Amino acid sequence: MKRLMKLLVLSSLVAIGFTTGCNEKQKQEQAAVKPQPAKPPTEVVVPDDVKRKWKAVEIAVSDKQHNQQKVYTIKLGSELKIPGSNLTLRVENFLPHFVMEGTTLTSQSNQxxxxxxxxxxxxxxxxxxxxxxxxxxPTTHAFQHPLYGFTLVDYLPAS
Structure with a gap:
């Protein structure tokens, strides 16, 4: 009789373990499938005085294979084909005093x-x-490419 009781207790514990494990697994699967809330889109706002003051940036492109670096001047809104590669680099905007205000990225000043x-x-x-x-x-949110590195090194005001 004692043996039967031990067997019943043991089988009950095993059954509880399976049930709990299944429920945990189901919860994990449901969490993985559950849609995540969408991030609000960010908006880039370049103040007019910033647009008028700046015309280009200088970006250093490092060739990791050959341990070389070349600096390119790229006008705002234009792109450059990186020589000897299949890469193009486009400069969309420049913010001299980058700040994030809620979901808006802007420049607080021209400084x-x-x-x-x-x-x-x-x-x-x-x-x-x-x-x-x-x-x-330069390492904050840096783009990782196996062959090239990119660094913002200078900014050119409009004449």
Whole structure:
């Protein structure tokens, strides 16, 4: 009789374990399938005085294979084909005093407090990166490419 009781208790514990495990697994599967709330889109607002003051940026492109670096001057709103590669680099915007206000990215002033350039990189015409280069924080949100590195090094005011 004691043996039967032990067997019943043991089988009950095993059954509870399976039930709990299944429920946990189901919860994990449901959580994985559950749609995540969409992030609100960010908007880039370049103040008119900033648009008038700045015309281009200088971006250093590092060739990791050959341990070389070349600096290119790229006008705002234009793109450059990186020589010897299948990459193009487009400079979308420049914000000399980059700030994020809610979902809006803008410049608080024309002072070079936190200079940032919004870039788009395409490889074989396919967009592989759209983001920001920060001159004071070059590793923040840095784009990782196996062959090339990109750094914002200077900014050119309009004459």
């Amino acid at each position: 070079l407090v936190n200079p940032a350039a919004q870039i788009v990189i395409r490889e074989d015409a396919k967009e592989i990166y759209k983001g920001w280069l920060f001159s004071l924080y």
